[in-house]
Amino acid sequence: MSGTQEARRRDSARSRESLLRAAGELFAERGFDRTTTRDIGRRAGVDPALIARYFGGKTQLYLATVEAEHGDSDPGDLLDPERLLYILKRADHRGLVPVLQVAVQHLAEPAAEGAARAALHERLVKPLHRRFVAEGRDRPRLRAEMTVAAIIGIALGRRSGAFDELGEVAPDDLCGLLLDTLTAGH
Amino acid sequence: MSGTQEARRRDSARSRESLLRAAGELFAERGFDRTTTRDIGRRAGVDPALIARYFGGKTQLYLATVEAEHGDSDPGDLLDPERLLYILKRADHRGLVPVLQVAVQHLAEPAAEGAARAALHERLVKPLHRRFVAEGRDRPRLRAEMTVAAIIGIALGRRSGAFDELGEVAPDDLCGLLLDTLTAGH
DNA sequence: AAGCGATGTCATCATACGATGACAAGCCTG
DNA sequence: CAGGCTTGTCATCGTATGATGACATCGCTT
Numbered sequence A, B: 001m002s003g004t005q006e007a008r009r010r011d012s013a014r015s016r017e018s019l020l021r022a023a024g025e026l027f028a029e030r031g032f033d034r035t036t037t038r039d040i041g042r043r044a045g046v047d048p049a050l051i052a053r054y055f056g057g058k059t060q061l062y063l064a065t066v067e068a069e070h071g072d073s074d075p076g077d078l079l080d081p082e083r084l085l086y087i088l089k090r091a092d093h094r095g096l097v098p099v100l101q102v103a104v105q106h107l108a109e110p111a112a113e114g115a116a117r118a119a120l121h122e123r124l125v126k127p128l129h130r131r132f133v134a135e136g137r138d139r140p141r142l143r144a145e146m147t148v149a150a151i152i153g154i155a156l157g158r159r160s161g162a163f164d165e166l167g168e169v170a171p172d173d174l175c176g177l178l179l180d181t182l183t184a185g186h
Numbered sequence C: 001a002a003g004c005g006a007t008g009t010c011a012t013c014a015t016a017c018g019a020t021g022a023c024a025a026g027c028c029t030g
Numbered sequence D: 001c002a003g004g005c006t007t008g009t010c011a012t013c014g015t016a017t018g019a020t021g022a023c024a025t026c027g028c029t030t
Helices: A012-030 A037-044 A049-055 A058-071 A081-093 A097-101 A110-135 A140-160 A171-182 B012-030 B037-044 B049-055 B058-071 B081-093 B097-101 B110-135 B140-160 B171-182
Strands: none
Touching: A012 A037, A012 A049, A012 A058, A012 A097, A037 A049, A049 A058, A058 A097, A058 A110, A081 A140, A081 A171, A097 A110, A097 A140, A110 A140, A140 A171, A140 B140, A140 B171, A171 B140, B012 B037, B012 B049, B012 B058, B012 B097, B037 B049, B049 B058, B058 B097, B058 B110, B081 B140, B081 B171, B097 B110, B097 B140, B110 B140, B140 B171
């Protein structure tokens, strides 16, 4: 036996996951370009060469981090307070950011870009679009895209260090102010 | 004579400006990291080695592009329709984007980052902050930073190609919808 | 215990990039 | 026209990075 669960000294699944986690963190912290496979390996405590073996390369590893974020519960749209708060917190801490970055800059490899865009649309734009349609707002599609882009700007701005208060304020405060602003007239 | 204006076969000022323009375009299109000095030189029709001579290096050239954008008229804050429209158009076409990117990602060199942040704050955050103070809104600073980050997200999202309608809609339309949303409750 | 595939380690390659310095060609001053 | 400063050109260096393949080590199966 020796359980498929317990830590074996050699465990490809464990290595894979360590790489995935480390990559998610680093891509979130520094972006795709500024993250090296050596960095990822170091943080994961795994030899960087295994990235090629288990994922195919840095780009595919990026894609894996994007897709790995899908697992998490997937409740309402971005104007749902819970959902928004979840996104903000998640983006603060780590993770999630890889998907967001594609909304704001080009990616190196077209394949990665396409996949990241698809995830962005599926997870963020589409739910919001549905809400706007249900509410009968005009230009629901454009409105949804604009809102998503705005929130992404805020989430990324928080992490960038370019803003003083925005970077420090508690997620709940920000969430309140943001929802207040976005749903003011409605 | 032979005018200091007219094209001399050798003209450092002309070379400098060609580099500056090309760099501004490329930084806007691809971001700092993905723009190489060789690309800049090629587009400018100037030998890349002159970047070092005239600016000191790629980083200082980036700073020069940021500062070069200051010249343009500097009217109201971002909630002033004219100003917003100007920003959106400018970000669509080229230029301006270098300053915006710093709001959303880290720069390689600390010096460049500091200068870009200063420009961002001076040109965008501060005017908006003044407006909110004048209007007596609560949390004027946070509100200003949040709004700037949101608009930057939208402006960059337009260029990123990650959104369908957002990337295609006319600046005037977008400007209208955006102002409508942001000033709805007020 | 032997054998074999899976897993991990390491050295190394090829490439891309920013920077530098030597050198050539041009322009202006005297 | 001669000298010297400016401007442009080119080859090259050092470094960083992603990728690859050879080799070692482990663990399961029989």
